Amino acid sequence: MATLTKTQSASNNLGATPWGNLSALHYTLTTNAAGAALGCDVLTPAVQGTKIRLGVLPAGFKLLDSQVIVATAMTAAVVGKLGFEYTDGQDDAKVPQAADYFGTALNLAAAARLRNASAARAVVLPKDAYLVLTLSGADNAKASALDVVVLGVPEGVA
Numbered sequence: 001m002a003t004l005t006k007t008q009s010a011s012n013n014l015g016a017t018p019w020g021n022l023s024a025l026h027y028t029l030t031t032n033a034a035g036a037a038l039g040c041d042v043l044t045p046a047v048q049g050t051k052i053r054l055g056v057l058p059a060g061f062k063l064l065d066s067q068v069i070v071a072t073a074m075t076a077a078v079v080g081k082l083g084f085e086y087t088d089g090q091d092d093a094k095v096p097q098a099a100d101y102f103g104t105a106l107n108l109a110a111a112a113r114l115r116n117a118s119a120a121r122a123v124v125l126p127k128d129a130y131l132v133l134t135l136s137g138a139d140n141a142k143a144s145a146l147d148v149v150v151l152g153v154p155e156g157v158a
Contacts, residue, residue: 021153021154022064022151022152022153023061023151023152023153023154024149024150024151025055025057025061025131025149025150025151025152026147026148026149027054027055027131027147027148027149027150028054028145028146028147028148029052029054029133029144029145029146029147029148030143030144030145030146031046031074031140031142031143031144031145032143033142033143034141035047035074035075035139035140035141035142035144037050037052040052045139045140045141046074046135046139046140047135047139047140048135048136048137048138048139049134049135049136050134050135051132051133051134052132052133052134052135053130053131053132054130054131054132054133054148055130055131056087056128056129056130056131057084057125057128057129057130057131057150058125058128059125059126059127059128059129060124060125060154060155061124061125061152061153061154061155062122062123062124062125062152062153062154062155063084063101063122063123063124063125063150063152064122064151064152064153065115065116065150065151065152066082066102066103066115066116066148066149066150066151067113067114067115067116067148067149067151068082068102068103068106068108068113068114068146068147068148069112069113069114069146069147069148069149070107070108070110070111070112070113070114070144070146071111071145071146071147072111072143072144072145073108073109073110073111073144074108074109074135074140074142074144075109075138075139075140075141075142076109076138077109077137077138078108078109078135078136078137078138078139078140079105079106079107079108079109079135079136079137080106080108080133080134080135080136081099081100081103081104081105081106081133081134081136082100082101082102082103082106082131082132082133082134082148083097083098083099083100083101083102083131083132083134084097084098084101084125084129084130084131084132085097085099085129085130085132086127086128086129086130087127087128087129087130088127088128092126092127094126095123095124095125095126097129098120099132099134100118101118101120102116102117102118102120102150103116103117103118104117104118105117108135108140108144108146109137109138124155131148131150133146133148
């Protein structure tokens with residue numbers, strides 16, 4: 001039986017630091033007792049279909065993984081999908097916007113750590129994009145707290 005060794009990519013280097021170039025972008029979402037997302041431009045309850053822009057993912061960032069930490073759960077039956085859409089509103093043919101890039105049917109109604117639930121390939125964002133959480137299943141009507149961590153590297157690193 002043959003032994004095969006894959007050619008190592010020159011872009012798989014650790015960079016100038018001993019811990020590498022991996023970045024963890026951290027975004028938070030807290031809601032008040034009425035279920036409204038705090039710190040948003042509009043203070044209205046997060047009902048089914050609400051799209052919450054958690055922050056900006058920078059252009060040139062290679063998306064590798066994500067984790068949603070549900071520290072304080074939302075109302076029973078609330079689920080969400082996590083993805084991205086471009087800040088300029090224009091799609092890109094090579095890297096299309098994906099509302100569910102990091103997962104769909106994420107249970108936000110129970111305290112948990114939810115690892116990336118998607119088989120989507122790693123992509124490099126050609127331009128700035130919003131990290132978007134879209135709610136469904138039920139209206140949120142209670143205080144909650146979530147952390148979202150997106151892991152990636154600058155373009156051309158890995």
